Amino acid sequence: MKNDCHYHPGEPAKWHCGECLIHYCSGCMPDADPRRQTGLCPHCGRNMRYLGAATEVEPFWQRLSAFFRYPFYSDPLLVVIICTVVPLFLSPGLVGWIIYMVLLLILIKYCYTVIRHTANGHMKPPPVAEAWSGDGFALGLQSFVVVVVMIAAVTSAFALLGPLPGLVVMGLAYLAAPACIMILAMEDSIFPALNPLNITALISSIGWPYFVFYGFLVLMSLASAAAQEMAFVHFHPVVAYPLGGFLSSAFMVIVFHMLGYLLFQYQEELGFASDFQEEDAPADPNRDRSRRVDADIDMNLKEGNYNRVAGILEEALKRDPANPNRLNQLYQLTLARHDLDALHRHHAKLLRWMVAHRKHRDLKTLLTLLREKYPQFQPQEPELVVACADLLFLQHEPKPALQLLKDFHKRFPDSDQIAPAYILVARILANGFEQWDKAANFLKFAARSTSDPETKDAITAYLAQAEKREPLKGPKATFAPASDISNAAS
Structure with a gap:
């Protein structure tokens, strides 16, 4: 189901x-x-x-074209060609007969490998080496025994019970043949394959699709026989024999692939489980823990367990505090729940994430929400304050930027960010509000707060711009070669 x-x-x-x-x-x-x-x-x-x-898995009757393409993959095609062409060069006699039987065993062994391979979820054929490896040849011999036993049962029924019961037994034998092959392939033993209880259980587990499959099998057998007869009628024996052998071998591979797919399709009813296998994708031994977290979040969100989701995110952020995906999820969750306490508790991580990913709108929203509950709220890390204010200023948000930098030197008297903070204040006042005099005063204060020569040179340039009532801009970039710059300086 x-x-x-x-x-x-x-x-x-x-x-x-x-x-x-x-x-x-x-x-x-x-x-x-x-x-x-x-x-x-x-x-x-x-x-x-x-x-x-x-x-x-889709029903087998929707994959008929794929079944007929199966023998023409390189690996099964090579097996079929070898088993078809080699007998043409065999001389009559004991040696030729032995080689022929070995080739038949190889083909049967490969077909049983196809059943198992398909039942385990591999929709591409097994490698050709599987046909030649020593392991599994016993299955070919066992299949011969199963065929002999079934023929003996039918013959005995005709001999002991008469024509009508004999026909019934023969019909049942033909009907049970696919089930016997499947059981032999999975159990690797003759006795389960010949046990009527096992055969009945498998057919009843699959249900009516087994009989649909059997109908396809009968039609395919008739089509294969007709194709071989046509080959012998219309072609010279030199061509007809290899063509007939090729058709019968290819038909055998198709049937065994279909039997494997039938097992794969009804695996739940038959008591085992397998999945589609990626042929070239190796198993990843290191499972991605983050995907487990995503799955837990998704399931708990669907169940409405928002506190549990918050706990999962907080645990994940303890292991990886700067994970942008988790920070985004935490922000979206707390925003949707209007959980201001959680926003305040995690504001530093969230602000750093917003600055790093240039999320100025989210940054402004976060500051606004926190100040609704905590009117005097200000971040407590000087570098973070300057970075947030700089992002807001660059995104044309001068007022919230100034609010962040208010009384910066009093809040962080020992910080080395005082000069950068007040240079930024000056730029906001000059460029955002055209308050040149106030900007100049902040620049002079910044000059007294630093001993760095480069910072002092930048302040001097800004002061010159402020006196001319020009927008405060940093030094212009130059793309001239270093030799040209040195020559110009000299």
């Missing part, structure tokens, strides 16, 4: 907590490990059940 995420309706669930009875999507569980199928519930902290792709 398809389940959506509790917090993101429309998103397929990938995890389910049996204790909280909540379904989660991948976005809610960024720190879970789908490969190991381990994840802890964000609410109760207990291990959850991994649902894999069971809730989002």
Whole structure:
């Protein structure tokens, strides 16, 4: 049954907590490990059940074109070509027969690898090396045994029970064949694959789609037989034999891929979980903690747990005080809640973030809100005060900038920012309000407050501009080469 995420309706669930009875999507569980199928519930902290792709995989009948393209990927195509072409050069006799049987085992082994590979969420074929590795050849032999047992059962039914019961047994054998192959691929044992209870359980778990698949399989078998017959009727045996062998081998790969996809599609009903695998993307061993924080914030916001969200953000900012994303989230939350106490408590971090990212409107809003509750509010860090005032001045907000710098020398008598602060005051008065005399007085005070030669030179330039009633501007930039500057100076 398809389940959506509790917090993101429309998103397929990938995890389910049996204790909280909540379904989660991948976005809610960024720190879970789908490969190991381990994840802890964000609410109760207990291990959850991994649902894999069971809730989002599309039905197999919508992927028919992809099934028919599957054998023409380079890896399965190479296996099919080898198993088709090599027998053409075999001489009759024992050696040729042995090589032919080995090639058949290789093809069968690769097809069983395709089933497992697909059932585990890999929609691209397994590498060609899987066909030649020693591991898994027993499956080919076991599949021969399964076929022999089924043929023996049908033959015995005809011999002992008569034609009509024999036909019934043959029909059931054909119907059970796909289920036997799937069970053999997953269990790697003959006995579960031949157990009628296992076969019945698998068919009943999949339900009516199994019979739809069986119908497709019958039609595909007829089409494959017709294509091979056409090849032998219309082509010379030199062409017909390899063409027929190629078609039958490709058909076998398609069928086994479809069987693997059927397992993948009905994984939840069959009691296992797997997900679509990115073929080239390695697992990230270092899970991104920030995504876990984002997911917790999102879930708690949807549940209305705003105090919990505030606590999560404060904990995150203890670990990373300058994180711009967390500061933005904290500001938006406190602003939406009109939590002035929280704004006051975190104002220094928020102001530094606003200055660093040139958020002058947010800075002005924050100062206005804090002064509503605390009329005498002023930041307590001199460098931060100057930086905030400078940003406001550059963004044509002279009044709030002046308010920040009011009585700066009294508030911070030992600060080395007194001269920069009052140079800024002078520039605001001159450029914003055309108060040249007041600007000159502040410049003279700034000159007495510093011993830095460069600052004194800048103040002298500003005073000259103030006397001429010109806007106070810093020294002009020059792009002349250093040699030209030195020559001009000499």
